[in-house]
Amino acid sequence: MARVVRATASRPRLPHPGALAAAASTDDAVDAFVKRFTSSGGEVATADSERPPDDWLTDFLRGLDPEVVGVAVGPDVPRELSPGLPEVAAAHAGAGISLAWAAVADTGSLVLPSTGTRAVQLLPPVHVVWVPSGQVFARLEDALRELEPELPATVGLHSGPSKSADIGRTVVTGVHGPGRCVAVLS
Amino acid sequence: MHTGMKDYPSRSREIIRGDPGVREAVTGATIAFDRKRLQGYAEVDAEAWRRWAEGVKSHTLTHLDDYLAEAEARLEANGAEVHWAADAAEARRIVTGLADRYSVTSVVKGKSMVTEEIDLNPALEAEGIEVYETDLGEYILQLLEEPPSHILGPAIHKSLQQVQELFADRLGLEPDGDPDTLASAARQVLRDAFIRADMGITGGNFLVAETGTVALIENEGNIRLTTSLPRVHVAVVGIEKLIPRMTDLAGFLQLTARAATGQPIGCFVSLVQGPATHPDDDGPEAVHVVLVDNGRTDVLAHEHAWEALRCLRCGACLNACPVYRQTGGHAYGHVYSGPIGSVLDPGLVGLHEAMPLPFASSLCGACEDACPVRIPIPELLLEWRREAQEEGLTPWRERAALKGLAGVATRPGLYRVVGKIGSRLGGTGMARALPMLGEWAADRALPKPSRRTFRELWREGIE
Numbered sequence: 176m177a178r179v180v181r182a183t184a185s186r187p188r189l190p191h192p193g194a195l196a197a198a199a200s201t202d203d204a205v206d207a208f209v210k211r212f213t214s215s216g217g218e219v220a221t222a223d224s225e226r227p228p229d230d231w232l233t234d235f236l237r238g239l240d241p242e243v244v245g246v247a248v249g250p251d252v253p254r255e256l257s258p259g260l261p262e263v264a265a266a267h268a269g270a271g272i273s274l275a276w277a278a279v280a281d282t283g284s285l286v287l288p289s290t291g292t293r294a295v296q297l298l299p300p301v302h303v304v305w306v307p308s309g310q311v312f313a314r315l316e317d318a319l320r321e322l323e324p325e326l327p328a329t330v331g332l333h334s335g336p337s338k339s340a341d342i343g344r345t346v347v348t349g350v351h352g353p354g355r356c357v358a359v360l361s
Numbered sequence: 362m363h364t365g366m367k368d369y370p371s372r373s374r375e376i377i378r379g380d381p382g383v384r385e386a387v388t389g390a391t392i393a394f395d396r397k398r399l400q401g402y403a404e405v406d407a408e409a410w411r412r413w414a415e416g417v418k419s420h421t422l423t424h425l426d427d428y429l430a431e432a433e434a435r436l437e438a439n440g441a442e443v444h445w446a447a448d449a450a451e452a453r454r455i456v457t458g459l460a461d462r463y464s465v466t467s468v469v470k471g472k473s474m475v476t477e478e479i480d481l482n483p484a485l486e487a488e489g490i491e492v493y494e495t496d497l498g499e500y501i502l503q504l505l506e507e508p509p510s511h512i513l514g515p516a517i518h519k520s521l522q523q524v525q526e527l528f529a530d531r532l533g534l535e536p537d538g539d540p541d542t543l544a545s546a547a548r549q550v551l552r553d554a555f556i557r558a559d560m561g562i563t564g565g566n567f568l569v570a571e572t573g574t575v576a577l578i579e580n581e582g583n584i585r586l587t588t589s590l591p592r593v594h595v596a597v598v599g600i601e602k603l604i605p606r607m608t609d610l611a612g613f614l615q616l617t618a619r620a621a622t623g624q625p626i627g628c629f630v631s632l633v634q635g636p637a638t639h640p641d642d643d644g645p646e647a648v649h650v651v652l653v654d655n656g657r658t659d660v661l662a663h664e665h666a667w668e669a670l671r672c673l674r675c676g677a678c679l680n681a682c683p684v685y686r687q688t689g690g691h692a693y694g695h696v697y698s699g700p701i702g703s704v705l706d707p708g709l710v711g712l713h714e715a716m717p718l719p720f721a722s723s724l725c726g727a728c729e730d731a732c733p734v735r736i737p738i739p740e741l742l743l744e745w746r747r748e749a750q751e752e753g754l755t756p757w758r759e760r761a762a763l764k765g766l767a768g769v770a771t772r773p774g775l776y777r778v779v780g781k782i783g784s785r786l787g788g789t790g791m792a793r794a795l796p797m798l799g800e801w802a803a804d805r806a807l808p809k810p811s812r813r814t815f816r817e818l819w820r821e822g823i824e
């Protein structure tokens with residue numbers, strides 16, 4: 176640290192330029208989120224408002240290919256949002272079910288606190304994430320500012336499926352994290 | 362880690378003549394990255410973003426003492442432990458000491474340039490600890506025992522066929538597997554490693570002073586797993602990675618991704634504040650942040666070179682660089698290669714050690730235009746060249762040739778013609794046509810049999 180003090184001593188201290196002025200988006204935040212998230216390979220599903228959400232989710236998971244049999248459910252997912260499928264350890268589950276703290280439009284991201292149990296968010300091949308209505312922020316900056324006073328140990332921003340182009344520059348999905356990431360709007 | 366800087370010219374020759382596939386692979390990949398960056402920049406007011414980012418980074422660097430103190434206090438309040446490493450040896454001692462403290466036998470790593478810089482893996486292996494690089498590209502290179510050749514795509518110089526052969530040999534796969542098959546085989550090996558590991562080691566793209574947040578950007582999810590599954594997480598972070606506030610981070614996460622790959626943000630971002638404390642959080646019980654100097658304060662004190670510390674390690678300058686595209690990173694002989702390596706290495710390891718890297722550039726300026734934090738790389742290269750001449754580190758022929766080249770380079774029309782003649786004639790022909798360039802041209806300006814000049818390649822990249 177003494178070395179840092181010495182190294183900065185002779186240089187004038189430059190001011191912070193303030194906030195990054197971002198162009199105000201006129202798009203609806205939810206629409207903008209859907210556009211960004213899907214263009215990065217994420218999927219969006221809308222729960223059928225006529226049906227109980229747990230039933231809808233159960234059918235949705237059964238309808239996936241391959242059909243999801245066992246699920247891992249985050250501890251903060253309310254019972255009425257949990258599917259009626261057998262719960263198994265995250266490492267063996269066909270899908271992980273999480274509750275996002277929020278979604279962000281300008282980056283197309285889901286904001287996932289570590290209190291939702293990370294194994295559920297990371298190990299299953301499919302990650303299905305409930306987005307609470309009214310929690311879609313236009314900008315990442317707004318979301319992080321609001322989250323800051325209650326930051327958990329870790330926050331994950333998930334903005335699509337796991338991707339790599341490390342072999343022959345061909346994009347493959349699901350390398351380490353989930354190969355499918357589904358945001359559920361209600 | 363460095364492997365003898367003096368060899369840049371012979372190393373380039375060796376790569377270009379001995380392994381022509383490298384140039385093809387690197388040129389293809391960097392042109393594709395560069396095109397994506399241009400698209401990513403075009404979607405936002407890139408000029409304003411870059412000026413803003415330059416401003417925040419310069420502000421932070423001129424207040425680095427304050428922000429480091431703030432970050433340390435916050436991390437400790439969050440339950441993380443902070444360590445200071447003056448050089449690579451001390452950083453290695455700290456990490457191996459932690460491995461010993463937690464009785465670690467198995468480590469998973471996320472891609473990180475700074476752990477390459479401090480040569481961490483051999484130190485862990487010497488303690489009998491198994492180390493898995495978990496980024497797919499890094500894993501491939503670990504099997505090949507090669508250093509990364511690009512910040513972002515460490516294995517971009519490898520073809521599909523080379524990976525097929527490697528996995529056939531090492532993982533017993535059929536030799537004609539497609540990338541999906543190869544990736545899923547690697548995933549299986551590494552999934553086991555994640556489950557077994559006691560310690561996860563990462564770098565850090567940013568460290569937010571206000572919240573003590575180590576921010577990590579990636580696309581595969583391996584870093585999220587590295588910071589989540591093992592019971593101990595160690596983040597090795599250069600002291601220049603600080604930024605003041607969480608709201609600054611929002612801008613930098615986006616700008617870094619746009620500069621690197623044109624994405625609006627990495628597929629996965631981990632924001633790590635400290636160890637898991639909530640009963641439902643299955644994350645690590647201990648988080649350690651190792652703050653590494655290793656020459657950075659020397660760079661910070663340097664009249665000009667300090668600007669290079671703004672670097673986000675996005676790789677955009679490598680992708681834009683006509684010289685880097687010919688060889689990839691290995692020719693540079695240092696962890697940090699390409700344009701940024703050529704200005705950072707002399708500051709980190711000393712100019713004498715880093716020679717002749719400041720000369721490995723045609724000063725075309727593509728790097729500066731690409732850089733998200735507007736580092737004036739050509740200017741800094743000239744500054745190092747001037748210092749090298751002052752210290753008598755360049756032979757007189759080179760000095761004279763550089764004077765000639767500087768004259769040519771500032772007149773684009775003439776430069777184009779000279780470059781074209783050079784590539785038609787090859788190194789010696791160029792030397793004959795422009796005798797002042799001599800040895801220098803043979804080794805550096807024209808290390809390729811191609812009929813296309815740097816400028817033609819460069820134009821291809823942007824059109």
Ligand code: SF4
Pocket residue numbers: 620671672673674675676677678679701728731732733734735736
């Ligand atoms: S110098 Fe600029 S362009 Fe190059 S890696 Fe650093 S931030 Fe990116």
